[in-house]
Each structure stands twice: as C-alpha cells, then as structure tokens.
Amino acid sequence: MLRFLAVRVLRAALTIALVVTFAFVVLRLSGDPAQIIMGADAPPEAVDAFRTAWGLDRPVWEQYFHYFGAILSGDLGRSMRDGRDAIVLVLERIPATLALTLPALAVKLALGIPAGVYAALHRNSLADRMVMVVAVAGFTVPSFVLGLLLVLVFAVQFGWLPSGGQESWKHAILPVVTLGFGGAAVLARFTRSAMLEVLGQPYIRTASAKGVPWRAVVTGHALPNAAIPTVTIIGFMVGSLIAGAVVVESVFSWPGVGRLLVVAVANRDLAVVQCILLLVAATMVMANLVVDLLYGLLDPRLRNQPRAAGGL
Amino acid sequence: MSAPAPLVELRGLRVAFDGQAALRGIDLSVAPGEAVGMVGESGCGKSVTWLAALGLLPGRAEISGSVRLGGAELLGAPAAVLEKVRGGRIAMIFQDPASSLNPVHRLGRQVMEALRLHRGMSGAPARAEAKRLLDQVGIPDAARRLDAYPHELSGGQNQRVMIAIALAGRPELLVADEPTTALDVTIQAQILDLLQSLRRDTGMALVLISHDLGVVADACEKVAVMYAGRIVEQAPTSRLFAQPTHPYTRGLLGALPPIDGPRRRLLAIPGGVPEPWAMPPGCAFAPRCPQRLAACDAGTPPAVPLDRAHHAACIRATVAPAIAERLSA
C-alpha cells in the first residue's frame, strides 16, 4: 500500500514539474514580457531596466533553475504587473471560481447521472432518444456559444438576469447553467453507456432469476458496477474545479481564477501564469489519485490479493 | 393412470423476437422430483424456453401459450408473483459461472440475498445458513469464503456457489442451463455428481439443458430433443438411446465419436441449423434429413406418440418402426 501511494505521488510530482516546465518554455518563446507590460511606446532604457529587475536578461536555463528553486522553497514569484505575490493574487480569486464551479458540479451530477440511468433503462424509447439528442447538443456546442446565447435570451431579450459581473447571486445563475449543462451532457452519455454495458452482463440476469425485484436489481446490482467507469469522468470534473471555467468567466466577466489566467497570459505575467498552472496541475493530479483509490474501493478485482484460491 | 400431477407444464409455448419465431410450440411437463434433459444445438431454443417461462426475456419478446406451475399460470403473471417464483419455487443457474455472479458483491451477500427474499432470513441466522449451503455444495473453508469475491474462486467453485444460491430458496425445480459447458471435464463430473446428490437430498426436480447428449444421459430420466424451436423427440432416457426415432436424434447420436468399437466415419448431418428468418416451410429438419419425403415440406409434423411417454415429431414415425427401418435402408 505504501509503495502504491509512493509511486503515485512520485508520478504526480513529475507531472506537475513537466506542466510547469512546459508553461515556462512556451511563455518565454511567445513574446517579450517586458515590452508588453511596459507598453509599446516605453523608452528602451525603461524596458531594459524592467528586464534586469525581473531577471529576464539572464540566460533561460538560469532563470529556469532559479524559478524551480524558488518554488521548492515556497516562493512562487511576483506579478510583473502589480508586484504582489503571485500566490496571493491567485488565492484571492479562488473563492469566486469555486462559487461557479461547485454549483456547476452539483448540476452536472444531479442532471447528468439520472438522465443517463433513465436513458439506459428505457433504451430506444422516445425519452432515451431525446436525452441523447440533448446530450449531443450539450457537448458539441462550445461553452462560449451557449453562454452568449443564454445572455442574449435571458439578459438582453427578457432582461430577467444580469449579463455579467459578480454583484449578486443572480449573476451566478447563467454562468453556472452554462458550465453545468455541458458537463451534464457528457456525464449523461457516459453513464448511459456504462449502464447499458452492465445491464447486458450475465449477473444481472442471475439477479433477476433469483427473484430480486427490478428496482433492487438496478440500484443494488447494476449501479455499483456502472459507477466504476463513471467515477473516472467525475474525477476529471473535480480536477477541473479550478481551471474549468476560463471561458465562462471571460464571457460573463466573472472575476475568478480563469479570468486572471487570461489576463496574465496576455501580459506574459510569468509568475502568475506559472502559479495558476501549478495549482491546476496539482488539483488534477490529486483528483486522479482519489479516483485511483476509489477504484480500489469500488472494484474488488483491482485490490491486491496476494494469493490465488486454486485453479486458473 | 396414476401419474402424479405435473409440477410444471408447458403447453404450446411460443416466443418470437421482432416477428421471428424462436420457439414454435413447446409441450413439456416436469413431474415433481423428475430430472428432464433438454438437448439441442445452437438456436434450438432450449434456454429461451425456460427464460420465457420465468419471464426473464426482454420486454420486446412476444410470448404466448401456457406455463403452469402447480396449476397456476405464470405467463403474464404480475411481477410480484414472478419474483416469488424465481428462486423460490423455480431456480435457474446459467452457463458461465464466472460472469454470472456480481463481481462487486461478496459471495456471502449474494447467497444471503436469496435467503432474505425467499425465507425471510437476515443477520446471524442467515449467515449461518449461507455457510451451511456452501458446505452442502462442497466449498472448502466455507466460513471464510462467505467474505470472498467471485474472482477469487475458480470456475468450478463459482458454479457451486451459484447452485448454493439457487438452493437457498428451497426451490421445487432447478433449471440448469448448460451448467458445465464452460468447465473442464473432471470438474463437470463433480458438478453433475453434486446435482445428483442434491436431488436425492432435497427431492427437487431438475431440468438439465445441454448440447451434449452424454451429459444428459447420465443425469436425466427423460430427454427432450429440440431443433429449431420445437421438440422433435421426447422419451425416457434409456428408450431414447435404444430406439431413437427422429432422424435428427439419430443424427446427433451418430455424430458422437464412439468410445469403443471400430473407428468409423461419423454420421455427419450435412448443412447447418436454419436461421430464424429462413425457416423451411414444413419440417424444419427436412432440408438436412436423409429420410426426407415430399410430404415433409407440407407442414410441421405433429408429435406422434410411439409408446407411453415416447413422442417423435416425424411423419415417418406414423409407420411402425420396423417398416420405417426397411424404407430407409
């Protein structure tokens, strides 16, 4: 068990390191932060001074090691735009993002799973086909299109809901719906196919042949088995609680981590971008680790049994 | 005639899927404590018969006819009635034991579920009874096995657990659908042996479904041979092997490689089982039959009684067996 965890943790650390390195490289290749932040008509000496102050004139590999060393000692750098600690900037924004993504996750689960299960139980019925059509629409339509459409209808046309900003709980409705709907669609489709696969298995027939009432067959026998593959998708959704709302936050001018990321990238604000990426990678990796552990809980076949009970 | 009232009686059972007939009229009865074998090749409908009787077919199946259990009609019975019957009066076990058990439930739980449903047992007494059942079916170290998962046991052991689950409800009839096909031959012998001794101990009836005539011969008192959705011959076991009348039965027996005697070319029935959508107009076996007559294509032959309890659905069976032999020589 310890070895199991140790391997996973090591892999997680490696993943995070790779993500950060990648961001580091790409950001530096894509433009000069000093020039962008100072502005196009800043005098060259000011730009140079900026560069020196931020260590941008040192060789790249030196900057990299410096940065890595700083991370390991807890210093995640400072925003080049306003000089504050990157980590503080990011942490400030997290509550706003969670205020969207957590309710959205609840919507995805509450809508997606029952829809998928219902569709599977009533395969090829009208309800099933409708659920599937709506689901396909849900994950093919890009979130910004859906978001803008909702704004057009509910904010502009009917004026019932505000179109942007974060003033009241009403402002959260449209973004949560936009976020939740796409995810619910994916979950519905996935749950449906997991359930169909399970319902076709011989042990479901055995349960019926035992005299188990159909409802109990579905809840006691089918769902626990269908949960196993579904947990993967839910794991992804949990992993993207922090970064999953980038587009939606931009569309609705919601001051969360996603918006911060967009602005920081535009400004080549290296420390902030790297800090966010670090956080996102860490969250994803944690979610995956939890999913792995859940697998072991849900599927006894994956648990490590050191002995075989005779016969092949 | 003092024959006991049948435990289960199937009359004119028909099943179709999307308009294609899978069962085309089955008449069969099982007396209390009797062992009946059902033999046939793929697509003959031997499994569908009992799945239909227990209401285990998908909803789109079109079922008609009659299935009586001790006088009460099962077809079309409400779900609550069927759920009581399944496992409680008629239990069924299936072919692939490894995937017929729920992989995420412990074995003890799966046995105790049947105990709870049909004997209202729970808690410690249920666990004790589950252990006793596992002992009865020959699972070593039963107490610990209650907490094991299916994947930790071998195929033969899983099949024993399935039998234990089936027995839990104290059924009057056990339908075993190819219970040993996926198992090794020596394990098959063990399972068949177990079924025999359980029958002796509990007095329960048995329907043994197999594609292997030999398996059925050992275990059953009466055998029904099926082909393309109908029973083509039905007789007490010894009589069926001594005087097989229907050409298909003869073909099946002749296709078995002999254990002793000279090695001869096997009697291989030419062609294959017809597909449900391409069923011949008259007798379904006619295209492959060495004794075909023009009249065979006219209509499906009815079951002809040859002797007490021996029927064959062949128009040639109307003629006395001796004459029929001479004609086909």
Place this chain on the structure above:
Amino acid sequence: MRAGTSLLEADGLVRRYAMRRGVFGREVEVRAVDRVSLRLERGRTLGLVGESGCGKSTAGRLVLGMEAPDEGSVSFDGKLLPPPRSAAWRAQRARMQMVFQDPLGALDRRLPIGAQVSEPLEIHGIGTPSERAGRVETLLRDVGLRPDQATRYPHELSGGQRQRAVLARALATSPDLLVCDEPISALDVSIQAQVLNLLVELQERFGTAMLFVSHDLRAVRQVSHRVAVMYLGRIIEEGEPDAVLHDPAHPYARALVSSIPHPGRGGQRIVLQGDPPNPADRPSGCSFHPRCPVASALCARESPALKPRPGDGRLVACHVAQGEVPAGSGLPELRKAA
C-alpha cells in the same frame, strides 16, 4: 537424413513464465511445460489431451516453433527448428501450420476467404497468379466448400464453414504438419462430426501429420493414432488411443476417462476432489498426488518419471502404476492456506 526418422521430434521441452502474484507479490515461476517429449511420424496423428492449465496449447506452440523452449529442442524433419520469427522460421511455415479454436478470430474480417486461402501461396511464392487461383478452387473443394464461396467474408459464413476455410488456408502450402488446437470446441455437435471426418479424410489424401490438441477425449480417439495425456505441464500417460481409453493406467487418466459423458454408459464415475491445481503453486512430488485416490507417501516426495511399465510397456508416469509402491488410499494434503 536416415529413412525412418520421425517427422517431428521434441525432447525435454521446458517452458517457464514468470508471474507476479498481485502487485506486491513475489515473482513466481510457472512451468507451463515441464520436460515434455513428443514424437510424430509422417502422416500420423498424435492426440494431446488435458484440461485447462495442463500446458497442451503451449506444447503445441513450442512444437511449431512459435515460442522458443527454455530447455530442450524441437527437430522437424531431422533439422532443429530455427528461432521464432527469424527468416528461416518464416520459410518453414510452408511446411507446418496451425489451426486454432476460434475460426472467426483466425480469419481477417476485411478479406474474402478466397484471398485469405491464397495468401500463404503468395507469401511463399508458390505458383503463378493463375495457378494460385486454380489451387484456391481445389482447396475449397477439398474442404467441402463451394468455389463460389471464395468471395464471401468470414461473417457471412457459418461456424463450420469458417473452420473449413481456416483448414483450406492451412493446407494451401501442402504442409507436412498440422497443429490443431481445439479446432472443434466452438462448433455444434453435428458440425464437429463434419470437421472430424474432414480431418481424417485430408490426412488420408495428403499424408499430413497432425498434432491434435484437445480436452475432448472422444474427438481425440476418433482422429489419433497415438494419445498423450497431460497434467500440469507433464505427459503422464501415452499410448494407443483404445489402450489408454479402455484401460488407463494413470489415476488421472482413469478419472478423465470415466468423466466422459456418454450415453448408455453404466458404472460409477470416478469423481476427483478439488480443483485443477494452479501451475504457480505446484504440489511437491507427483503433481497429481493431492487429488489422487491411490496416492501414497512416496508420491508426495518424489516426482515419477514417464517410462514403460513392466508388463505391457505402457508409458505412464506414476509410482503406483509402475508397481514401485502399493496403492495407497489417497493423501488429503493439507492444502496451503487457500
């Protein structure tokens, strides 16, 4: 090459696999095949019988050279087999072919069967294109298919027809040796009979030697000139089919023969206790002793060698059958915590 050399000689074959028990378990060595020797003459059939885990399929692959044995050697027509997948080995394929259990899996779904039957001819450069077409037609007829079925795809054929197509392809290069691994298990009884008849007929016509690997003793008796019974990687008895079937010497062979379900058989069936053992968990001494009704103390200590028994020379690997020790009454071995 001396006249009278066997077509196929396999000596002392050993094949080991390393298996890990669970993610944390120690590595365990599994001996799938443990010192197996076989001999096959031209135009004859050797039946290899056993249950799951006995190593018969592995033995079949070793004999064809698809895997290299860890110990021992295989000679085909007097020469050692080249290492697997080498160019020399691939050239040998023309002379030795394999037929598997699942005909649908053995055929390419995307190609019509005519093309698949013709493929070995193309690979080994046999004949001109027009000659090949003629050969394909002849082959299809030989196996009982119609030449017009050459344009069919595997999924359009029945199970029996597919197996015939597989046979036609295997026979395309007129091989000297055919290894059939459970060729009929997936088929209906009446189709099994057709295929068995076909195998016997093809052997009579073309003189192909066959290694027939199966768990079905009845089928093996039907087509074999000699039978070898395997248990846990070893051959425990070998002889003429009727001799082994009607008077088996080894206790396992006796149990196996008595388990054959056969109509009209009288007498008691010998029912073995317990499950086939796990090859990763070999019993000491004779690997059959935990389940043997006549095992004695010697059986748990020493592994018996396969040798002719005094009297009739039947090859059997059993202390009791060899008369080395009187029949015991079985040893209910205290199974390791299972």
